[in-house]
Amino acid sequence: MDDGGIQQLPPYPQHPPKPVGDLAAKLIENGMGGVDRPTLERRIEQVGYFRLKGxxxxxxxxxxxxxxxxxLPFRKGTLFQDIWDRYVFDQELRVLVFDGIITIEIYLKSFLAHELSLFGGEFGYMTRAGLPGLGYDAHLxxxxxxxxxxxxxxxxxxxxxxxTYDNPLPPYxxxxxxxxxxxxxxxFYRGAPNSIKRKLATSLHVFNPNPNPDVRGDIKILSxxxxxxxxxxxxxxxxxxxxxxxSTRIAPRLPKHRSGSHATDWWGNDWDDFRxxxxxxxxxTMENYLLTQIDGPSWKRKFIDLMHRYPQIPAPDMGFPDDWESLALWRP
Known part of the structure; x- marks a missing residue:
């Protein structure tokens, strides 16, 4: 700390750049097995030393x-193929995750455009009344x-x-x-009235404990x-x-656990293994849950197939219990 109470951080230590060949040789010398230097050099050039380090x-x-x-050094028995398998698996996983998000995003656009146009007209967003969730400055x-x-x-x-038209903006x-x-x-989501947000949550089976069907959609969890x-x-x-x-940036908020007579058919208890x-x-699991409501089990089958094709990837390192496929949220 300096006199003003501001923490003084050290500068980034010097790491002079090295030729790819030197980097590959360093890794092999420190116990990375199952790969020759030319192959490792190509992979480093393809991906980058720093990215592959992860x-x-x-x-x-x-x-x-x-x-x-x-x-360094690597643990005894470390093979480059095991490292490369994780990289390729992660690449395929990201593609699959993004593919699922596209389906969710298109659903949200369709739902919000339809419901908001019914609520305030096809150009309803032009006025604050059409997006009551936005304040004056936010609407501007x-x-x-x-x-x-x-x-x-x-x-x-x-x-x-x-x-073709002189309107300043098109319909929803x-x-x-x-x-x-x-x-x-x-x-559009933030500005939508709570009635539309609750209807969206209900359509995706995101519920709160209130049995009243008009308010059962859980806006907090959905948001x-x-x-x-x-x-x-x-x-x-x-x-x-x-x-x-x-990190917690992709950790979803989970519905609370319920016990006793309130636990009967309560969807929140299915999430206990992920708390x-x-x-x-x-x-x-959350992505799969939403996609199941939107598009059935197709994404789930793709994800399970991906996991089966890479049995060497430790599922517990991803946060899954050993019996994750038998859980209610993942059963076919």
């Missing part, structure tokens, strides 16, 4: 004073954002609307087509899930390592 890190030697911290920012997106879009039907069912997930979430989906969407789009992600889970397992 996949070989668990194979390094734990330090005595900080077991979670690992350093919403219109400015939509106008910018609309004017930049090259989608054929958007271009046709601009060239057109404008949603050119919105990013984040913009959709921060404008949290939509935000974790945004985080995961960014991760997968930017190729971040996903398979053993341990202390680390890794992406809870997110993947």
């Amino acid at each position: 996949y070989w890190y668990p194979f390094l030697t734990p330090t005595p004073d900080r077991p979670a911290k690992r350093v 920012a919403c219109l400015a954002s939509l106008r910018t997106t609309f004017m930049k879009s090259n989608i054929p039907y958007i271009r046709h609307f601009r060239d 069912w057109m404008i949603v087509g050119c919105l990013s997930y984040g913009t959709l979430k921060e404008t 949290n899930w939509l935000e974790t989906i945004r985080q995961a969407r960014n991760m997968t789009a930017h190729h971040d390592r996903f398979w053993n992600e341990s 202390r889970s680390t890794g992406p397992a809870a997110f993947l």
Whole structure:
């Protein structure tokens, strides 16, 4: 700390760049087996030394004073193929996660465009009354954002609307087509009345304990899930390592456990195995849950097939219990 109470951080230590051949030789000399130097050089050039390091890190030697911290050399018996399998698995997993998010995103756009147009008319978002969840400044920012997106879009039907009509913006069912997930979430979902948000939650079987069908959709859980989906969407789009992600940014809020007579048919108790889970397992289970409501079991089958094709990937490192396929949320 300095005199002002501001923490002084050290500078990043110097790491002079090295030729790819030297990097490959260093790894092999430190116990990375099952690979020759030319092959390892190609993989480093293909992926990058720093990115690949995230996949070989668990194979390094734990330090005595900080077991979670690992350093060279590699543990005895470490094979490059095991490291590469994790990289390829993670790549396939990200593609599958993103594919599922696309289905969810399209569903949200369709649902919100339809319900909001019924609520306030096809151009309802032009007034605050059409998006009652937005304050005055937020609504002005919403219109400015939509106008910018609309004017930049090259989608054929958007271009046709601009060239044909004098309206400043198109109806809901057109404008949603050119919105990013984040913009959709921060404008139309955030601005929607609670009645529409509850209806959306109910359509996705996201419930609270209230038996009244008019208020049973759980907005708090749904809003949290939509935000974790945004985080995961960014991760997968930017190729971040996903398979053993341990931060809370994609950890979904789970429905509370209920006991006694209240536990009968309560969907929240199915999530008990994921309450202390680390890794992406809870997110993947949440994604599967939503996709099952939208599109049936097709995504689930793809995910289970992926896991079966990579039995060497430790499911517990992803936050799954050993018997995860037998759990109610994953059974066929």
